Amino acid sequence: MSSLTARVITGSLSQIGSMILYIFLGIIIFEVVVYLVLGKIFKSKYTIPYMLLAPAAVGLALLVIYPMAYEVRLAFTNMSLRYFRNYNLSLVQGLKNFTLIFTEPVLKQLKFFPLLSRTILWTVINLIFHVSGGLVLAILLNRHMRGRGIYRTLLVFPWAIPQIVAVLAWRGEFHFEYGFINVMLQRIGLQPIQWMIDPFWNFTAACITNIWLGIPFMMIIILGGLQSIPAEFYDAAEIDGASNWQQFNSITLPMLRPILTPAVILGTIWTFNNFNVPYMINRYELETSDILVTALFRAAFEYNRYGFSAAFALVILFILFIFTLTYIRVTGGIKGVYE
Amino acid sequence: MKKVLTVLLVLVMLMGLVSITSAKVNLVLWTKEGEEPLEWNKSLVEEFMKANPEVTVELVKKIDVEVLREDFLTASLAGAPPDLLWTVNDHAGPFVTADVIDPVDGLFDLDIYVESALEAVKLEGKYWGIPISNGNHLMLLYNKKLISKAPEDTDELFTIGKKLTQEGNYALVWNQTEPFWLVPWLGGFEGKVFAEDGVTPTLNTPEMVATLKFLYDMKFDAKIIPPECDYDAADTLFKEGKAAMIINGDWSLGGYMGVLGQDLGVARIPKVVATGTWPKPYTSGVYFMLAKGLSGDKLKAAQDFIGFVLSEEKQIEMVKLLNRLPALKEALEDPLVTENPILKGSSDQMVVGTPMPTVLEMRCNWDSMKPEMLAVLTATKTPEDAAKTMQTSAESCIKALE
Numbered sequence: 054m055s056s057l058t059a060r061v062i063t064g065s066l067s068q069i070g071s072m073i074l075y076i077f078l079g080i081i082i083f084e085v086v087v088y089l090v091l092g093k094i095f096k097s098k099y100t101i102p103y104m105l106l107a108p109a110a111v112g113l114a115l116l117v118i119y120p121m122a123y124e125v126r127l128a129f130t131n132m133s134l135r136y137f138r139n140y141n142l143s144l145v146q147g148l149k150n151f152t153l154i155f156t157e158p159v160l161k162q163l164k165f166f167p168l169l170s171r172t173i174l175w176t177v178i179n180l181i182f183h184v185s186g187g188l189v190l191a192i193l194l195n196r197h198m199r200g201r202g203i204y205r206t207l208l209v210f211p212w213a214i215p216q217i218v219a220v221l222a223w224r225g226e227f228h229f230e231y232g233f234i235n236v237m238l239q240r241i242g243l244q245p246i247q248w249m250i251d252p253f254w255n256f257t258a259a260c261i262t263n264i265w266l267g268i269p270f271m272m273i274i275i276l277g278g279l280q281s282i283p284a285e286f287y288d289a290a291e292i293d294g295a296s297n298w299q300q301f302n303s304i305t306l307p308m309l310r311p312i313l314t315p316a317v318i319l320g321t322i323w324t325f326n327n328f329n330v331p332y333m334i335n336r337y338e339l340e341t342s343d344i345l346v347t348a349l350f351r352a353a354f355e356y357n358r359y360g361f362s363a364a365f366a367l368v369i370l371f372i373l374f375i376f377t378l379t380y381i382r383v384t385g386g387i388k389g390v391y392e
Numbered sequence: 393m394k395k396v397l398t399v400l401l402v403l404v405m406l407m408g409l410v411s412i413t414s415a416k417v418n419l420v421l422w423t424k425e426g427e428e429p430l431e432w433n434k435s436l437v438e439e440f441m442k443a444n445p446e447v448t449v450e451l452v453k454k455i456d457v458e459v460l461r462e463d464f465l466t467a468s469l470a471g472a473p474p475d476l477l478w479t480v481n482d483h484a485g486p487f488v489t490a491d492v493i494d495p496v497d498g499l500f501d502l503d504i505y506v507e508s509a510l511e512a513v514k515l516e517g518k519y520w521g522i523p524i525s526n527g528n529h530l531m532l533l534y535n536k537k538l539i540s541k542a543p544e545d546t547d548e549l550f551t552i553g554k555k556l557t558q559e560g561n562y563a564l565v566w567n568q569t570e571p572f573w574l575v576p577w578l579g580g581f582e583g584k585v586f587a588e589d590g591v592t593p594t595l596n597t598p599e600m601v602a603t604l605k606f607l608y609d610m611k612f613d614a615k616i617i618p619p620e621c622d623y624d625a626a627d628t629l630f631k632e633g634k635a636a637m638i639i640n641g642d643w644s645l646g647g648y649m650g651v652l653g654q655d656l657g658v659a660r661i662p663k664v665v666a667t668g669t670w671p672k673p674y675t676s677g678v679y680f681m682l683a684k685g686l687s688g689d690k691l692k693a694a695q696d697f698i699g700f701v702l703s704e705e706k707q708i709e710m711v712k713l714l715n716r717l718p719a720l721k722e723a724l725e726d727p728l729v730t731e732n733p734i735l736k737g738s739s740d741q742m743v744v745g746t747p748m749p750t751v752l753e754m755r756c757n758w759d760s761m762k763p764e765m766l767a768v769l770t771a772t773k774t775p776e777d778a779a780k781t782m783q784t785s786a787e788s789c790i791k792a793l794e
Contacts, residue, residue: 063407064411064448064450066404066407067407067408067410067411068408068411069404069408070403070404070405070406070407070408070409070411071408071409071411071412072408073401073404073405073408074405074408074409074412077405133792133793134465134486134489134490134752134793135489135752135793135794137465137468137469137489137490137491137492138490138491157788157792158788161759161760161763161785161788161789162781162784162785162788228625229618229619229620229621229625230618230620230621230625230629231625231628245619247619247620247770249569249620249622250568250569250620250766250769250770251770251772252770252772336569336622337569337622337762337763337766338759338762338763339763339766340763354462354465354466355458355462355759356759356789356792357465357486357490358792359469361792
C-alpha cells in the first residue's frame with residue numbers, strides 16, 4: 054500500500070494547495086476592491102488600516118457571524134430528515150421548536166429539566182474536584198522541594214495529551230474484560246464493574262476521566278496566582294502570629310480571587326459544554342449519561358432534528374450567558390479590569 | 393527558514409493549481425467496511441485506477457455504518473457529499489426521505505442481480521442501490537476444536553453452554569450492545585418490530601418480553617455469555633479460542649476463516665424451544681448508492697467503477713476472500729459458491745431470515761431497543777418495563793420525525 058500512501062499524501066497536499074490558492078486569490082481580489090472603493094472613490098485616509106483589517110474581518114464574519122446567524126435562522130425552521138430540503142421558515146415554527154424543548158422528550162425519554170439538572174450535577178462535581186485538586190497540588194508545588202520540575206511536568210501531563218486521545222485511552226481502561234481498572238479490581242478480589250452499560254458507573258467513569266483531564270489546567274492557573282502573591286504578606290502575617298489556615302483564608306484565597314474567577318467561569322463553561330468526554334465514554338448511547346451538549350448533538354445528527362436542535366443550542370447559549378453574567382456580578386471577579 | 397517556508401507554500405499552491413486544472417475525474421467513495429473487506433476495497437480501487445488512469449477514486453473508510461449515515465447526511469446538508477457509498481440497505485430509507493441519493497433505475501442493468509437483493513433497496517417503486525453482496529445476516533459460528541457440533545435448539549445450547557463456560561472461557565459470545573443481535577431471537581419468539589403496515593412499532597409485545605427474558609436468562613441464570621461484551625470483545629474472545637461459539641455476520645467469515653481455517657463451523661442460530669421456530673436474523677446486503685446529482689463524467693466514472701467491482705471475476709474474488717454471498721446471479725451459480733461448506737451454512741441461515749425494513753421508522757426502533765436491551769442485560773429493568781419503554785420511546789421518536 055506504499056504507492057497508495059504516496060498518492061494520498063500528494064492528493065491531500067493538492068487539496069490543501071488549491072484551498073490556499075483560492076483563499077489567496079480571494080484576499081487579493083477583496084483587497085483590490087477595498088483599495089478602489091475607499092482609496093480611489095472615497096479618498097479615505099484610513100484606506101491602509103481598513104485594508105489590513107479587512108481579511109480578519111471577513112474571516113470573523115464567515116467563521117463566527119455567519120454560523121450564528123444561520124443557527125438562529127435554523128431555529129425557526131422545521132428542518133429534519135422528512136423536511137431536509139423543503140423545510141418551512143416561520144415564527145410559528147420557531148416558537149413551536151422552543152416550546153417542544155421544554156414540553157417533550159429531548160431524545161427518547163429524557164426531558165429538558167432532568168437533563169439540565171444532570172448537566173449541572175456533572176459541572177458541579179467536576180468543578181469541585183478541578184478547583185480543590187488543582188489548589189491542593191498548586192500549594193504543594195509552590196514551595197521549595199527537590200524534583201519540583203519533574204512533579205510539575207508529570208502533573209501537567211494529562212493537559213498535554215490531546216483530549217480525544219486521552220478519553221479513548223480511558224475508555225479502553227474501562228473495558229469490562231480487558232480494562233486495567235477491572236483487571237486490578239479482580240486482582241484484589243473485588244467484582245469487576247460494568248463501566249460501559251451500567252448507568253451509574255458510566256456517569257462515574259465520565260466524571261473520573263474529566264476530573265483527571267481538568268485538574269492540570271486549574272493547577273497551572275492557581276500556581277501562577279500563588280507565585281504572584283508577595284512573600285512579604287506571609288512574613289507579616291507570621292510576625293502577627295497568624296496560623297497557616299488564617300494565612301490561607303486571609304491572604305491566599307483573596308489574592309487568588311482575580312485569577313480564580315475567570316478560571317472558574319472558563320472551567321464551568323468548558324465542563325458544561327464538554328462534549329468529548331461524556332460522548333466518547335458513553336459508548337452505548339445511554340440516555341442516563343447524556344448532558345445537554347451530547348443530547349444536542351444526538352438530536353441534531355442522530356435524530357436529524359435540525360430545526361429543533363438549533364433552538365436547543367440557543368437555549369444552552371442563553372443559560373451559559375446568564376450564568377456568566379451572574380457569576381461576574383456576584384463575585385466581582387473582574388472588577389480589577391475596570392478599576 | 394522563511395525562504396524555505398515560502399518555497400514550500402508556493403510548491404503546495406502549485407500542486408493545488410495543477411489539481412484544479414487537471415482533467416482527471418475524481419470520485420470520492422465512502423465505505424462502511426473494515427479489516428479484510430476494507431483491504432479488498434483498497435485493492436479494487438488500486439486496480440481500477442491502474443486500468444483507468446484518467447479516474448481517481450478516493451476511498452474513505454467510515455468508522456461504522458452509523459457514522460457513515462450521520463456523516464453522509466451532514467455532508468449532503470453542507471453541499472459536499474461523497475459521490476459513492478458502499479453501505480448497507482437500511483440506509484436507503486433515511487437517504488430517500490432526505491432526498492440525498494439518486495435512484496439507479498436506467499443507469500445499470502438490474503436484471504443481472506439476485507431479485508431478493510434488489511428488493512431490499514426498493515422504495516417508492518424505484519431501486520436506490522446496486523447490490524454488491526447478498527445476506528449481511530447473523531449466524532452461529534463455532535470453533536470445532538472446542539465443540540464438535542453446533543447446538544440444534546436453545547435447550548441444547550444452555551446444556552452445552554453450562555459445560556463450556558468456566559474460568560474465563562465462554563460458551564457463546566455476541567455483541568450485547570446492539571439490538572441487531574436481539575432481532576433474530578425476537579423472530580425466534582415469533583415477534584416482529586412493526587405491525588402489518590410496516591411503520592407502526594410493535595415493541596411492547598409478549599414476544600418481545602419473552603425475548604428479553606430469554607436474553608436475561610442466558611446471562612444471569614445459565615451464565616453462558618460474558619457479563620459484558622461488545623463487538624470487539626466477542627470477536628477477540630472467539631478468535632483467541634476463549635469462546636466456543638459466536639453469533640456474528642457474514643462480513644466476519646473471511647476473518648474467522650483466516651484464524652480458524654477448517655476448524656470454523658457455520659450453523660443456524662439454535663431453534664427456540666418455546667416456540668419451535670428458528671431465530672430470524674435480518675437479511676439485506678451491501679450496496680453501492682449514488683449521491684444526489686451525480687452526473688456527467690463523474691457518473692460515467694462511477695458506472696465504470698461499479699461495473700468493474702460487480703464483474704463476475706470480482707464477485708468470485710469476493711467469495712474467495714470474504715466468503716460473502718454474491719449478488720450477481722452468474723456468480724451465485726458458480727461451484728465455488730454452491731460447493732463451499734461455509735457459504736452453504738451461511739445461505740442455510742439466510743433462508744430462515746427476514747428482510748430488514750428500510751423505512752425511516754426503523755431508525756426509531758433501533759434507537760429505542762438499544763438502551764432497553766442494555767438495561768435488561770444489566771438487570772436494571774425488568775423485561776416488561778423495558779418493552780414498555782421501547783414502545784413509548786419509538787412512538788415519541790416517530791412523532792419527532794414529523
